[in-house]
Amino acid sequence: MTQAMDLNADLGEGSVHEADIMPFISSANIACGGHAGDSESMRDSLRLAARHGVAAGAHPGFPDREGFGRRELHFAPADVTIFVREQIEALKAVAAREGVTLRHVKPHGMLYNMAVADAALAGAIARAAADSGVPLYFGLAGDHSLMLRAARESGLQAVGEGFADRGYAPDGSLWPRSRPGALLAQAAAVAQGVRLARQGETTAVSGELVRVPARTLCLHGDGAEAAPLARALRAALEAAGVVVQAPSPAV
Template sequence: MHIDLNADLGEGCGDDAAILRYVSSANIACGWHAGDARTMRDTARAALAHGVALGAHPSFPDRAHFGRRAMQRAPAQVYQDMLDQIGALDEIVREEGGQLQHVKPHGALYNQAAGDEALAEAIARAVHDYHPGLKLVGLAGGALVRQARLQGLNAVEEVFADRAYLADGSLAPRELPGAVIVNPVQAVAQTLRLVEQGQVTSQDGRTVQLRADSVCLHGDSAHALDVARRLRARLEARGIQVCPQRAA
């Protein structure tokens, strides 16, 4: 078995250098919810030094709310937003001698695209038009995964170590109690079950079936480094290889 461990980095609020020792992919903030040209370059350089796959982490234009506020933005505008952000990071990555491997939307953009086919189509089309060889990461079972495949992209179905789920397979909204898992032991246990069994228990106690190509660790979480360290050790102890995304 194998699994990708990815982390959202370059956001200025976590121990990126330490986390990079344990993950296999990095989603680098493109400046619209966090970061700037310097943090993009520093994060890309550090990830390359650790042999970690590089990806763009574009968002709504919402630095005030860290990209986590829902926005109603026309799909045509989101298409251009994606091209602008991917292009900005890609230029820096190339200057550092690397190559982008994937794109993973951030925050509200990611969550809305999981259930909005028109928004998901705009994102997937932008990724395809920028470079059809890029993988597109989306919520397991969501609209972004479907639209990625319709565009002929390699779709990566993502699950979360540190987020609770609803019965429909969507992430529990952050404002709900227990939506963010702060106990590292619980986060590791949830992840192992997702990776090995393709299952997670929703907040109302139901068993949800999900495919896990990649596991997200939020780099801005206070427990991100502890979870990354524990999870990497547990996965390898169970004979599960940690490596960059292998999409179907």
């Protein structure tokens, strides 16, 4: 049986490499005004995605441009629902003008990382996504991920996400960026991406086997290495018999 895997990247964040990445991915997570992005960058990313047949989704984060959404912040769940919904709706408004329908929501940065283990936060984000009517929700793959549980409870279609270019902890969470092994070089990222797609597993930084039942793979789009990695990973996936395509919402 032919295997399918989505390949997504976090875009709309001001990277000059975005146009070089887009031809090789199947889903784009577009920053929508929290950690990065404005109406002009949203429009440009949506147009680029449409040109390459890439599914567009919202990438809401903490309202923290100074820290690029990577600082641990604490909001009441009701306030999280409000700012996440506002960001998704901002992108939806631009998308409507461009004739693009948003397919998914994927939280950004620290908002994502905290929601993996915080049920209240995960629920607040999922409610905002459900309120906005976007059908698919990308969250960390694995039984321990509260993100996917909250998505399903909110009526969203949960899509487990693996990370080609990030190291894993033994419990299936991402290895902290501040520690060695958090970011993988191209050859290691390509190998890990193919293994995740074909076998649904990888090896933790500390050596343990980790199950990662992913349907979408992320690579980060904010560095000069992003485009070569996207090209190499897509080629390797296809050579391994994996069809790269965005997940479709269930009818």
